[in-house]
Amino acid sequence: MKTASRTFTTIGQDDLARAEWCAPDRYRDLRASFSAPNSIVQGAGLSYASASFADHSRTVSMRHFDRIIAAELPQDQDWGSVTVEAGITLGKLYSFLISRGYVPSVCAGHPQLSVGGLIASDAHGKNQFREGNFCSLIEEMKLFHPDHGELLLSPASNPEVFELTCGGFGLTGAILSAKIKVGRIPAQCVEQEKQKLVGLEEAYKLLQENWQRADFMTSTHDFGRTADIPGTTVLARFHRGDGRKETAEFEYPKLNPNIEPGNNSFVFNLLSRFRGRSSPANSMDNSDPIAPLRDYLFSPHTDWSYFALHKDKIIVQHQVLIPANAVDRYLNDLRTLVQQGEYDISRTVLQIFRGNHKLLRFEGDGLSISFDVPRTPKSEDLLKKIDALNVAMGARTNLIKDNRIDQKTVKAQYADYEEFRERLHTFDPNRRFKSKLSERLGL
Amino acid sequence: MTSLIVGASAGLGRALAESLARRGQDLILCSSAMEDLDPLAQDLKLRFGVAVACVELDLNKLDSRSLADTAMHSKSIDRVFVVAGSSTHQDAGPVSDDQATQLIRVNYEGAVRIINFVLPNLLEHQAAQIVIISTVAANRPRGRNTVYASSKHALEFYVKGLRHRFADTGLSIKIMRVGYLDTNMGFGEKRPLPKLKPDHAAELILKSCAQPGLVAYIPGWWRPLMIVHRLLPWFIYKRINF
Numbered sequence: 306m307k308t309a310s311r312t313f314t315t316i317g318q319d320d321l322a323r324a325e326w327c328a329p330d331r332y333r334d335l336r337a338s339f340s341a342p343n344s345i346v347q348g349a350g351l352s353y354a355s356a357s358f359a360d361h362s363r364t365v366s367m368r369h370f371d372r373i374i375a376a377e378l379p380q381d382q383d384w385g386s387v388t389v390e391a392g393i394t395l396g397k398l399y400s401f402l403i404s405r406g407y408v409p410s411v412c413a414g415h416p417q418l419s420v421g422g423l424i425a426s427d428a429h430g431k432n433q434f435r436e437g438n439f440c441s442l443i444e445e446m447k448l449f450h451p452d453h454g455e456l457l458l459s460p461a462s463n464p465e466v467f468e469l470t471c472g473g474f475g476l477t478g479a480i481l482s483a484k485i486k487v488g489r490i491p492a493q494c495v496e497q498e499k500q501k502l503v504g505l506e507e508a509y510k511l512l513q514e515n516w517q518r519a520d521f522m523t524s525t526h527d528f529g530r531t532a533d534i535p536g537t538t539v540l541a542r543f544h545r546g547d548g549r550k551e552t553a554e555f556e557y558p559k560l561n562p563n564i565e566p567g568n569n570s571f572v573f574n575l576l577s578r579f580r581g582r583s584s585p586a587n588s589m590d591n592s593d594p595i596a597p598l599r600d601y602l603f604s605p606h607t608d609w610s611y612f613a614l615h616k617d618k619i620i621v622q623h624q625v626l627i628p629a630n631a632v633d634r635y636l637n638d639l640r641t642l643v644q645q646g647e648y649d650i651s652r653t654v655l656q657i658f659r660g661n662h663k664l665l666r667f668e669g670d671g672l673s674i675s676f677d678v679p680r681t682p683k684s685e686d687l688l689k690k691i692d693a694l695n696v697a698m699g700a701r702t703n704l705i706k707d708n709r710i711d712q713k714t715v716k717a718q719y720a721d722y723e724e725f726r727e728r729l730h731t732f733d734p735n736r737r738f739k740s741k742l743s744e745r746l747g748l
Numbered sequence: 749m750t751s752l753i754v755g756a757s758a759g760l761g762r763a764l765a766e767s768l769a770r771r772g773q774d775l776i777l778c779s780s781a782m783e784d785l786d787p788l789a790q791d792l793k794l795r796f797g798v799a800v801a802c803v804e805l806d807l808n809k810l811d812s813r814s815l816a817d818t819a820m821h822s823k824s825i826d827r828v829f830v831v832a833g834s835s836t837h838q839d840a841g842p843v844s845d846d847q848a849t850q851l852i853r854v855n856y857e858g859a860v861r862i863i864n865f866v867l868p869n870l871l872e873h874q875a876a877q878i879v880i881i882s883t884v885a886a887n888r889p890r891g892r893n894t895v896y897a898s899s900k901h902a903l904e905f906y907v908k909g910l911r912h913r914f915a916d917t918g919l920s921i922k923i924m925r926v927g928y929l930d931t932n933m934g935f936g937e938k939r940p941l942p943k944l945k946p947d948h949a950a951e952l953i954l955k956s957c958a959q960p961g962l963v964a965y966i967p968g969w970w971r972p973l974m975i976v977h978r979l980l981p982w983f984i985y986k987r988i989n990f
């Protein structure tokens with residue numbers, strides 16, 4: 306098994322580690338690659354948190370394990386299933402399913418993300434309030450751990466490890482494959498109802514009033530630059546009156562997870578620019594209320610201009626889930642904090658969340674608010690104040706996105722922290738799978 | 749059209765399988781690891797709707813059973829890609845007897861036996877093709893990859909002989925001298941020239957298959973480099989360490 310040494314960073318470029326890495330393309334090599342005392346699996350390597358690397362450890366890329374193993378996609382039922390290897394990208398899976406009238410019911414924002422990564426982070430899409438998080442789609446999966454061998458995990462088989470692996474940051478082992486429930490869709494286009502408004506409270510009210518008639522819904526705002534926080538709420542529904550079908554394979558500008566900070570500005574953005582121009586994601590006319598589904602699902606993150614804009618910045622993405630009973634007070638306090646200083650906050654997105662919270666997963670009932678901010682001493686100070694606000698209001702930070710939150714804060718926000726830790730150590734007393742994220746959180 | 753790919757489970761062989769399936773061609777995939785072939789076969793069947801059969805075949809330990817398995821499928825084959833190869837970074841001077849044996853078996857002996865085995869069926873087709881994946885290292889002997897390059901060169905010699913023998917039939921022979929590839933064979937190794945992604949290389953190979961000529965360089969810019977390399981006078985060549 307050949308390995309190499311390299312520097313890893315996050316997509317926000319706010320963390321670095323020097324580690325060994327390998328990208329096996331055969332199962333025997335994959336198993337052998339976990340012979341190192343400490344290792345961690347990498348999917349797309351595009352996380353905002355340092356979840357797929359640690360200093361003096363070994364990162365094992367799953368990129369070659371990206372095949373579709375089985376599919377049951379009946380045309381007369383609402384649900385089907387696919388079994389895929391964990392390294393498959395959401396884009397490849399989407400391309401396969403859409404031409405057969407199905408999609409993964411939970412699509413996270415970037416098509417390059419891997420299914421294994423979506424499970425490990427229990428990712429969500431623009432329809433969390435309707436479909437829940439990604440792990441709600443997992444019927445069963447295969448996990449490899451060097452001390453346990455290959456395990457079949459499902460709610461019926463090894464349910465404890467199954468639960469720990471869903472949203473477990475890859476710390477239980479290498480997810481090899483997963484059987485995923487997929488939904489048949491009534492159309493391949495969405496009709497968007499856009500409403501311009503002012504203020505986060507107004508947006509929350511609109512989201513609350515309308516989520517039951519939406520298939521997807523978000524509200525995007527300009528936060529931090531103007532006092533009135535203008536935004537646009539988009540309520541999207543499948544557009545049954547449009548017979549357009551997606552036929553071509555899904556092409557999109559690829560992000561390079563191997564770029565090291567300081568080296569990417571020119572080439573990265575130039576490539577992104579030219580690739581992005583020809584991508585279908587950018588052909589979407591924002592004034593057209595009818596959009597192809599994939600452009601709607603993935604467009605903000607396949608837009609090269611966002612990454613070009615932040616070419617030299619170290620970005621923190623902060624996402625927090627505010628309990629429904631604290632939203633009004635939280636938004637008021639947050640606005641006060643942000644408007645005390647001038648912060649370069651971008652991509653502020655509000656979403657309604659529904660469901661039950663468990664372990665360290667980012668789920669529950671309430672309002673999710675996320676934003677990107679360049680990591681500076683000034684913004685660090687703001688984020689510390691927001692951490693305190695989160696604890697005070699019972700809000701929880703998305704641990705797979707915020708790469709600076711410490712163990713103490715997580716313990717204060719997540720009641721199940723100790724349970725997760727204990728169960729993880731019981732399953733894996735030697736703690737073979739480690740990342741900078743797990744070290745930072747004391748897992 | 750049905751293609752047999754020897755060494756299909758990973759790297760260039762896998763990329764070729766996908767490129768051929770994308771073109772709607774049926775496939776017979778051979779590899780020593782069925783656990784890698786099975787998911788690939790399923791993937792290609794599901795995504796492209798082609799027929800895919802798998803044969804367990806280890807060129808280092810070729811036996812009558814695996815040859816018989818290949819024979820079971822060989823009636824329909826009209827194109828053979830011999831992709832499987834083996835190299836070691838220790839191949840720079842004396843290598844162990846085991847390593848030398850393995851390199852010769854995988855790169856030459858096993859490849860010749862497979863081609864020889866399916867040849868009668870290929871000749872029954874009006875148009876058939878044998879494509880061997882060779883290497884730019886076979887261009888001129890040098891002090892590294894010596895057993896690997898010489899065994900690939902020997903394989904080239906063998907198929908050139910077939911080309912002469914069957915010149916008046918519908919059998920065509922193609923030798924693909926492939927440059928640096930971004931596969932696990934050279935993972936983490938720095939090269940003086942760019943590495944090619946396997947899927948890109950596969951597309952170039954399939955384009956070359958449809959063009960005249962015996963030897964193709966993948967990518968094509970290796971050809972002028974290799975001409976210069978071959979023409980370098982010995983008193984200069986012997987001083988170059990690469």
